Amino acid sequence: MGPLIPxxxxxxxxxxxxxxxxxxxxxxxWPSSSARVVSASGIxxxxxxxxxxxxxxxxxxxxxxxxxxxSPPRKFQFSELKSATRNFRPxxxxxxxxxxxxxxxxxxxxxxxxxxxxxxxxVAVKILKTDGPQGHKExxxxxxxxxxxxxxxxxxxxxxxxxxxxRLLVYxxxxxxxxxxxxxxxxxxxxxRIRMKIALDAAKGLAFLHDRNxxxxxxxxxxxxxxxxxxxxxxxxxxxxxxxxxxxxxxHVSTRIVGTYGYAAPEYVMTGHLTARSDIYSFGVVLxxxxxxxxxxxxxxxxxxxxxxxxxxxxxxxxKRVTLLVDPNLNGVYSPRGVHKLSSLAARCLSRxxxxxxxxxxxxxxxTLIQNFTDMxxxxxxxxxxxxxxxxKAKN
Ligand SMILES: Nc1ncnc2c1ncn2[C@@H]1O[C@H](COP(=O)(O)OP(=O)(O)OP(=O)(O)O)[C@@H](O)[C@H]1O
Ligand SMILES: [Mg+2]
Numbered sequence: 001m002g003p004l005i006p007x008x009x010x011x012x013x014x015x016x017x018x019x020x021x022x023x024x025x026x027x028x029x030w031p032s033s034s035a036r037v038v039s040a041s042g043i044x045x046x047x048x049x050x051x052x053x054x055x056x057x058x059x060x061x062x063x064x065x066x067x068x069x070x071s072p073p074r075k076f077q078f079s080e081l082k083s084a085t086r087n088f089r090p091x092x093x094x095x096x097x098x099x100x101x102x103x104x105x106x107x108x109x110x111x112x113x114x115x116x117x118x119x120x121x122x123v124a125v126k127i128l129k130t131d132g133p134q135g136h137k138e139x140x141x142x143x144x145x146x147x148x149x150x151x152x153x154x155x156x157x158x159x160x161x162x163x164x165x166x167r168l169l170v171y172x173x174x175x176x177x178x179x180x181x182x183x184x185x186x187x188x189x190x191x192x193r194i195r196m197k198i199a200l201d202a203a204k205g206l207a208f209l210h211d212r213n214x215x216x217x218x219x220x221x222x223x224x225x226x227x228x229x230x231x232x233x234x235x236x237x238x239x240x241x242x243x244x245x246x247x248x249x250x251x252h253v254s255t256r257i258v259g260t261y262g263y264a265a266p267e268y269v270m271t272g273h274l275t276a277r278s279d280i281y282s283f284g285v286v287l288x289x290x291x292x293x294x295x296x297x298x299x300x301x302x303x304x305x306x307x308x309x310x311x312x313x314x315x316x317x318x319x320k321r322v323t324l325l326v327d328p329n330l331n332g333v334y335s336p337r338g339v340h341k342l343s344s345l346a347a348r349c350l351s352r353x354x355x356x357x358x359x360x361x362x363x364x365x366x367x368t369l370i371q372n373f374t375d376m377x378x379x380x381x382x383x384x385x386x387x388x389x390x391x392x393k394a395k396n
Contacts, residue, residue: 138240153205284349293327
């Protein structure tokens with residue numbers, strides 16, 4: 001019999017702590033009982049250990065080859081999750097979103113009981129805000145979808161709890177938190193190659209969903225729902241808004257409009273008609289954020305630049321001007337061919353006409369090509385200080 005839960009890959013020396021502030025990203029929602037809200041700050045302090053390992057750690061497409069066997073999510077008692085998170089202690093808090101708070105916890109290696117901190121397996125425990133906007137329906141969607149779907153680029157749901165009013169979800173712990181926490185900071189920007197790997201991983205996760213029969217539409221793709229492990233393997237999280245796509249020759253499903261401003265496809269916002277192509281638009285927005293290092297919506301930018309898509313659209317298909325869009329924090333260290341390919345891919349994903357957007361499989365193929373581009377502009381190697389040479393010579 002296979003393991004009850006996927007074996008965690010160890011992040012040696014990291015201790016599994018990530019926890020840097022998660023920035024509010026100008027998220028906005030449509031008026032609805034389950035609308036997403038602005039993310040509040042992720043809280044906890046242990047940044048430094050992650051920092052030391054961060055740069056140049058790029059695993060070579062590891063998860064795809066190493067598919068663990070999964071068991072169905074386990075039902076936990078509330079008391080077990082309380083002790084797994086040390087009574088939901090404030091310093092176990094790793095983030096907060098529309099659903100509620102996320103805590104770090106420990107369970108034994110079989111996933112059956114709480115464990116002492118530092119032993120067994122690290123998990124992320126999400127607890128639904130009882131007064132929050134997202135309700136039981138989203139919790140159930142998450143358990144239903146993630147309980148059934150297993151893929152190296154989807155976060156693994158280890159268990160859940162529904163006891164009285166309490167609704168909780170227990171996930172595999174993703175050491176580096178969410179992509180938005182890394183992408184929009186100025187210090188230590190994510191290197192180009194890591195950005196491209198994350199894009200490919202996320203695309204594979206989404207392609208897997210779209211490939212189901214009926215297809216599954218994720219509906220809430222954004223950088224805060226792309227989680228990273230300590231090797232920058234990316235996984236999609238948050239299936240509360242996922243829906244089955246149209247079947248039997250129907251072109252779309254009609255839904256109430258939920259999602260996040262700045263990411264949702266315009267035709268979906270206007271009509272509520274949902275197709276897999278709405279996800280592809282959102283994926284295009286994520287590509288644009290990876291390229292520019294800028295948030296999809298930011299009211300603090302000068303007027304005309306608040307909406308990243310509208311601002312950058314004219315540049316995307318202009319080979320000469322497109323490099324102006326590249327995140328300046330990369331200090332010129334990127335693949336020029338990659339930038340051109342990525343921007344034209346983003347432009348296609350962001351087409352106003354959903355019918356001309358590529359399929360997720362086509363997106364995966366394009367991103368696979370980008371990984372192999374060898375025209376990386378490498379950082380300038382620092383020249384040895386002449387002063388140092390003089391001193392060395394003097395010693396001899
Ligand atoms: N499995 C996990 N492992 C590690 N950290 C996680 C995990 N799930 C969530 N987090 C952390 O908790 C934060 C909040 O996540 P959550 O999904 O509740 O909200 P969000 O995605 O930021 O916003 P929204 O509710 O709009 O989707 C994330 O940004 C991430 O830092
Ligand atoms: Mg989320």
